[in-house]
Amino acid sequence: MPRPHGFSFRQRADGTVVITHGAHTAAVLRGDRAQRFLAEAERGDAQLVMARWTGNYRRGNERTARTHARNRG
Template sequence: MGGIDKRNQLDQTPFSYRVNKDKTIFLEYYGSQVKILKGKEAEKFLRKVNEAENEKDVQLVMAKITGNFKRGNEREAKGKGKDHNTK
């Protein structure tokens, strides 16, 4: 995983998930539901979680899917590809 989790936020295991009987997946961040996955999206998620080598990799999968993971490059990415008038 290298330098992806530089601040070691995923060591705290902030993400969790539960699967109900109709294969709907509920993703939670510190106990609050943040995303629901169904159908092919849910199947893809379960496949990635099952292929993960450790708990930190599982946390990373959930972080990427929810979009609830700071990479440290947000400020740089905002201006890419857009014309900004700076005065």
């Protein structure tokens, strides 16, 4: 699986964190969630952390896999 790329974030003066992917806003984090995100992004790979926090680590095949015969339970 390719590594995530194209994410960026900025922290506003009020503490809000805006995560963008390309030119699109992917997530807006406020309060405690914003502080937890910043701490995690500081410790790890920021691109991977942003992909996980925005939900973009999924590639869209989960719905198809769920209905596959071997996954019906």
